[in-house]
Amino acid sequence: MRHSRIHAGGAAVALGVCGLAAGPTALAQSGGGGAVFVAKPEISKVACVRRCGSKKRAQGGSTLRITGSALDGVVKIVFRGSHGSSDDTSARVRGGSSKRLSVRVPIGAVSGPLSAMVSRAVQSPPTEPVAILPPPPPEPNTELSPVPGVPQLETGTSRTKAFVDARRAVTFSFRLSGAAPSDVAVELVRAADGAAVKTWHPAPEPDAVTDVSWNGRIGSSGARPGRYSFRLTASGGSGATVRSAGLEEATRDTFDLYDNMFPIRGRHNYGQSGARFGTGRAGHSHQGQDVFARCGTPLVAARGGRVKFKQYHAAAGYYLVIDAAGTGEDYAYMHMAEPSPFSPGDRVYTGQRIGAVGDTGNARGCHLHFELWRAPGWYDGGKPFDPLPSLKAWDAWS
Ligand SMILES: [Zn+2]
Numbered sequence: 001m002r003h004s005r006i007h008a009g010g011a012a013v014a015l016g017v018c019g020l021a022a023g024p025t026a027l028a029q030s031g032g033g034g035a036v037f038v039a040k041p042e043i044s045k046v047a048c049v050r051r052c053g054s055k056k057r058a059q060g061g062s063t064l065r066i067t068g069s070a071l072d073g074v075v076k077i078v079f080r081g082s083h084g085s086s087d088d089t090s091a092r093v094r095g096g097s098s099k100r101l102s103v104r105v106p107i108g109a110v111s112g113p114l115s116a117m118v119s120r121a122v123q124s125p126p127t128e129p130v131a132i133l134p135p136p137p138p139e140p141n142t143e144l145s146p147v148p149g150v151p152q153l154e155t156g157t158s159r160t161k162a163f164v165d166a167r168r169a170v171t172f173s174f175r176l177s178g179a180a181p182s183d184v185a186v187e188l189v190r191a192a193d194g195a196a197v198k199t200w201h202p203a204p205e206p207d208a209v210t211d212v213s214w215n216g217r218i219g220s221s222g223a224r225p226g227r228y229s230f231r232l233t234a235s236g237g238s239g240a241t242v243r244s245a246g247l248e249e250a251t252r253d254t255f256d257l258y259d260n261m262f263p264i265r266g267r268h269n270y271g272q273s274g275a276r277f278g279t280g281r282a283g284h285s286h287q288g289q290d291v292f293a294r295c296g297t298p299l300v301a302a303r304g305g306r307v308k309f310k311q312y313h314a315a316a317g318y319y320l321v322i323d324a325a326g327t328g329e330d331y332a333y334m335h336m337a338e339p340s341p342f343s344p345g346d347r348v349y350t351g352q353r354i355g356a357v358g359d360t361g362n363a364r365g366c367h368l369h370f371e372l373w374r375a376p377g378w379y380d381g382g383k384p385f386d387p388l389p390s391l392k393a394w395d396a397w398s
Helices: 388-397
Strands: 025-029 035-039 042-050 063-069 076-079 089-096 100-104 114-117 145-147 150-157 161-163 170-176 183-190 196-200 209-214 226-235 241-243 254-258 289-292 298-300 305-313 317-324 330-336 353-356 367-373
Touching (some): 063 114, 170 183, 170 226, 330 353
Parallel strands (some): 161 254
Antiparallel strands (some): 025 035, 042 063, 063 100, 076 089, 317 330
């Protein structure tokens, strides 16, 4: 059995990983074209040692000490996130030996297994999931305030936490005083790598507030979760250029983007072992995770998309299935207190209320039965997978 232990309150969080089946060596190509044996790395323990969150838990920006074997060839640590590969991040390792190395947790990393990578072909087996808290929140900057050193420019950002595909997007507002600027660009900069992932060219009136809104998407898919900042550059009539902030200023007009919101908006618990995905049910296995909460607790869409089914079923009660935009995955919500106000074909946004926790159908106690299905989706050729790691990650930041 694999298992993990969290030693809270001690010197470090220890994550024990045992019984991994991988062999000690793997074949790799050397630079000269000949085959050489490269030891396959293994991670036995992950501990947060610097800039940790409460109870020594890891968060974006923390330094982790990774202990194991054959670590000397490792060039990066991959943070595999909650599900799928869209939330994977990686970080280059810093110094170390065959038994030990250090790595900085990327700002956008979310809870999930880690693996140590020598090359694409040579990687350690994934560890048990490591809990990664969201990074410390950015400073609120929701009202327009003058940019230090640039008195003619005020900026503000509507929120410090945003969700992919939410209806109420994050909004950047600014006001330029004086002469009409000739060329204004607002860039959305991703903190993890400094890349400008989106650029707007608004045409502001002098002395008026201009807004730029973003829905957490780039094209048809969700942007990578993590920290982002808005940066404005404007050329004045005189040819002088003003900037709202440099890249080094990480707190101004900054917010954190998350890919899903926890669907139950109230107190809840994950129940006993029978609530887990894969446990036995009469004639089948449990295809989701049950999460218990008072009947009537609001339910929201964990991820926006289009409603695929709304029905009543003797076992599932009132239920709703949403095809999550841009992911190919389907999200199913069951035992709802009453029929959802949404119907098949309706567009639903992340965080929008879809109903309430109930006990309709075959339910013992008020709870949400929640399922996640891989593409192509719910009873459409897809397969359900264990939603608990995802739910716990969303729970931590929502
Ligand atoms: Zn269930």
